[in-house]
Amino acid sequence: SFRIQQKESRCQCIFEGNEEHSGPSLLNNIYTELYITDGGSSEHTSEHEIRQIETASKHPATWDAPIKANDIFKASPESAKQIRTVLTKGIAGIGKTVSVQKFTLDWVEERANQDVCMIFPLPFREMNGIKEKKISLIHILECFFNLKTNPEVLHSNKYKVVFILDGLDECRFPLDFQNHRSCSSVTESVSVGVLLTNLICKNLLPSALVWITSRPAAAGQIPPDLIDRVTEVRGFNDSHKEEYFKKKISDPDLSSRIISQLKSSKVLHIMCHIPVFCWISATVLERIFRDSESGEIPKTLTQMYTHFLMFQIKHGSHKYDDNSKARLKWDNQTTLLLGKLAFQQLEMGNLLFYEEDLRECGIELDVALVYSGVCTQIFREESGLLQERVFSFIHASIQEFLAALYAFLMFVNYKRNVLSQTTNAKIISTFKKTPMHAFLKCAVDNALANKGCSGLASVLSSSLSCLRELDLTSNNLQDAGVKQLAAGLGNPQCKLETLRLMACELTRKSCAALAQALQSTSTSLKHLDLSLNDLQDSGVELLCSGLKSPSCKLETLSLSDCKITANGCSALSPALKSNPSHMRELDLSINNLTDSGVKHLILHCFCAFLRLNNCNLTHESCRMMGYVSKAEHSGLRELNLSANAILDSGLKQLSVALRHLLSGLQSLSVTYCGLTADGCAVLASALSSNQTQLKALDLRGNKLTDSGVKLLSHLLEDPQSKLEEFE
Structure with a gap:
């Protein structure tokens, strides 16, 4: 039935690294418990996310009230307040999506929350695909889950229904909570923005449970009075980090060596609060230590990402033989194009890219698919429930690194300062050599x-x-x-x-x-x-x-x-x-x-x-x-x-x-x-x-x-x- 369909669709497996080579992993086999805290504020913060990790890492554990993902809708014993709407904050890649996926999987496998009748994960990145349409909630559920639902079941207070709105920061349509159009019927066709606004405001399905996840910078879009609980995913604490590396790397001596190396660098150890960065570190350091590669062991973010990129270039160069089309090979131009995409989209604050974004950047769709196949570890393609192709980098810091690399290479190799918006400043005069310090000052x-x-x-x-x-x-x-x-x-x-x-x-x-x-x-x-x-x-x-x-x-x-x-x-x-x-x-x-x-x-x-x-x-x-x-x-x-x-x-x-x-x-x-x-x-x-x-x-x-x-x-x-x- 619906539980089986959910299990077979998205919640059972997770892709880690290069999907083409390793294939999907069972979530239960690799899942490491994330540190989630109860309490906090939905207010906007302007601090860079890496600084937020560092700040959080300095908090004594006694300051926080930890909570398990499966207990997200359960009120504390001393509180009589009913929890119907939860906002979970967390920086990019910290594990928000994995948390909601594990929540759904545990429900499907009858491990938790068995009083819940139905769970509907509705990621914002997939809602973007229907932002121009007027559509009813019933129609959305039918399109996304191939499920014909009786409207009376959804409206009834007898059945507990959970809607998971994952990735508020990826939303590309307006959510107006001040003067939104009212919608109280699951069969009424309205814009997806109006639909979700009414769902969160409890005009639509007031008894439904709603779980929203967001990066901190976008969390302030939801008025605080509509939120019953604010939680924060802090990622891996120190014990979680060690548990992850021991699961990831079967050789105990090698895993211990990697853990020791990461502990010796403050910035890398702090970054390992982010699960995906643990995977990047494991990929790079395992290759260096196991293959006895010469060269300096990375101690900074830039060094780590440079090693990671070099690995991708080598892998991509071997992917296609000499008979392949030249434009499908991985070369320096490939890196430059991905860097250009990273730079332009970063300027706009976008972590998700669609086909029109690629074309605007000079990347043809078939070439982009090669990038996502060869280099899923950096640039990946997903097909949503509506089969719209969505592209992204595996983490915001990877996008920032490639954007910085693009700006640097354009300055050094082509004498162009892309950090300046004016045409005159971008084309550096051949009669006046601009020094590197001027470029860095511009940055x-x-x-x-x-x-x-x-x-x-x-x-x-x-x-x-x-x-x-x-x-x-x-x-x-x-x-x-x-x-x-x-x-x-x-x-x-x-x-x-x-x-x-x-x-x-x-x-x-x-x-x-x-x-x-x-x-x-x-x-x-x-x-x-x-x-x-x-x-x-x-x-x-x-x-x-x-x-x-x-x-x-x-x-x-x-x-x-x-x-x-x-x-x-x-x-x-x-x-x-x-x-x-x-x-x-x-x-x-x-x-x-x-x-x-x-x-x-x-x-x-x-x-x-x-x-x-x-x-x-x-x-x-x-x-x-x-x-x-x-x-x-x-x-x-x-x-x-x-x-x-x-x-x-x-x-x-x-x-x-x-x-x-x-x-x-x-x-x-x-x-x-x-x-x-x-x-x-x-x-x-x-x-x-x-x-x-x-x-x-x-x-x-x-x-x-x-x-x-x-x-x-x-x-x-x-x-x-x-x-x-x-x-």
Whole structure:
């Protein structure tokens, strides 16, 4: 039945190392008890996970209240509180997934929790595959487990049902606990985000037990009042480490030698709290000691991972003979491509990659499958219950190592600094040799910038924060920093109203993170400046998904000098139309919009302040403004068209519009627009009419001559004219 199906599917076996050679191992044969503690907080932490291991290792055992995985839903004897929702934290690779797998296996084999009727493991990495669909819980169970369930059984309080939501940090869809749509029926079709939110909030199946696992940085997404118990997987303690190596390596002398070697290095011994690192260490040290290989025995993380990578390269080189396709062989280019993937995805904070991520990185799918076959120990492929291919590195620290190696090799071999986002900085001048210390300083600056953003996100998420304005102009935040910052912007506790990110080395990826924050119903952000960043049209398109949201409260948006074209205006226009009530000020200056872009923009722009200076416009843009209905521009108060070739013909078009369609305009700037005295005559005539409200006029940088200046100067004394300032 269902128990047998669960056993035969995923919970009985575990892959350790290279699946192709060793095959799956029975979980019961290799499982070593993990150290799990009861109590703790779901608050966000910005500390690097390796530092978290070190901090935890210093805690006296008497500080912790250990708990077995099978007792995760059992209340302590002194507590009458019923445990229905559990959040288990733990750094990457510490054993969270193995713990839930063992929990399920013990239930299947009738070793524990026999009062439970059904267990449904629903990993977030597999939920990502249906994030775009509307689906019911019944349909999910049918698709994932090939199980037809009576809805009445799930809704009944007579049957105890457990849902395991593994890997919250891998979730790629929004979970909005503040203003989510209500769903109380297992047959109702909604988005998977709404479905899981209602399951956790107990609107859906209130009697169900829910177990959520997460890395510490993502645990704060779940409001604390929805959690009955917070536990933490600490991995292996010292006795567990020794037990693991004795099980893994049958030769007792060799296992003892490996244990002694690891104890001699503080950082390696601390890292052995992570089960997968124990396996990496065993793989490397067993080969060195057993084969009597020459060379220094690794004492640092970098040395350990370098030995591990060298082993993979040797293994991959022997995998395919000379008759194989050259592009399927393991070589230095293979390492570089994997490093590029590791680097780019690390910048985005991703541990999971899909086929589109590989293609974007230049890795073809068939080649990726070779990598995962040859090198499962570094890069692995999984097929979820929906048969979608998912790729990952076996641990976050492996990904970090390969990313660092990629950056180093690109600098040394290709004279490119990929740690800098700007094109000019990436291509190092052949006339000016950049020293290694400058490259290393860039790495340190990036690390500080990213850590600063995670710290700021933590501050913004605090109920004690009263921060209303934040200016990070000219800081090297990059996309990874903004992604961390955006997590704080979407927090219900965040009160920030003004955010300036000018010249922060951002790309389109930052726009995706900010758009998600703008869609949050709890956002307070009103003013956003992204000027002097390489966002391009694709970035504007991503940002528009946030601007369209009814939750967006943005009043001021600055996108000056962001490499936007008419295509960006085409995306921006419907976004402004769908949510016109808030946006008052829009700055698109120093972008190559052209007349075509303005044509898209003015149809739906209801802003009071519009800056289009230096946008490669002509008199045609002025003419098009004359065809827009008065209602659509009745709120426009300030218009800047400076540094555009609008010429006298364009100024004449504007002069006509000032009497009628732009009659509410109070400030007009047309500096350096190729104007002469002829244009001044028409403009003076328009401004002498009591139909215009223009108070400020800036015509600097034009060849007006004395006659033109005299015509306009007289308007300052004309009682019919509202003009007060003229330059």
